[in-house]
Amino acid sequence: MIPSPELRATGVGALPQRDPDAACRAVLTVFPEIPFIPTLPNRGLLESIVFADSEHLPGGVVREGRLTVDRGTDPSEAMEQILLDYLEGNAEPYRVGEAYGSGFHAMMGRDLSGPLLVKCQVTGPVTFGMQVVDETRRPILYDPEYADLLGKLLALRARWCEEAMRERMGARATLVVLSEPYLASLGSGVVPVDPGVAASAFGDIADLLEGGLGIHCCANTDWGFVLRLAPAVVSIDAWTYAREFLLYADDVARYMETGGVVAWGVVPADYAVFAAETSDSLFARFRDIRARATETIDPDLFDRQSLITPTCGIRNAGEQEATAIMEATALLSRRLRGEEP
Known part of the structure; x- marks a missing residue:
């Protein structure tokens, strides 16, 4: 698990900047206590979700802007090497290349020994x-x-990120959050996802990490299933799905009691939606969520194990607009913590 955030704030992942140093400066200015390592998909396809973690995928090729596996080559040797590296905990070959994670490389040049926690994202x-x-x-x-390989491949990627945050940035505590919008397919009859396959892959990743492992899903899903996986953090779009999430209030209470943290994405990452809100309206919305949650969850426990974030990554906004969304998130956190009126 991770240190209790006590209503502190952080971001989710993507930012619109193309300059990685500028993106890192923006994050550290707004979220000094729990900074996140920004992903910068506007720099190019390789830094977008999935592609950013694909550089070591056996048989992986990009065709017409889509990532595929080429069956014309035999991936078995590469697959066997991944399994061997997983068993040995050998993460160095799975490092993030600069073309796939410019924000990560820019953050590695900074001393992050002061923050409570340092966070990054992996698909x-x-x-x-x-x-x-x-x-x-x-x-x-x-x-x-x-299906069996993916958990181990991404575990090695996550392990390298964790080690880099700790050894290259000086992080006292680390959190790797898995970006999982496709968990919305749990129970779907159209594009079904086998819960057993999902749980096995998550377990492979969790077993290789020493720090915190979280799950971010910005859609609705089977939250009971997600909570039973016992990640360090469950990150949700609370602006849209707080009511659905709190249908599992008993599960959420048990999760928090064992050290789990809920990242409440209550500040819209869509600037058009955000622009219609005020500091007071965001404060009122979260207080309403808290009131519903604490009908079941102890209020002190809720506050101790809650984190405040935007609903998702902020990609489709201008740089100043993205900064405004982050600053509103930080301001909401300070108001909830009683640091501002």
């Missing part, structure tokens, strides 16, 4: 496996070999 295995397809356009999550 989750379900989203990765549903977005990457074979030559028949079948998601590789439906391929038993790749």
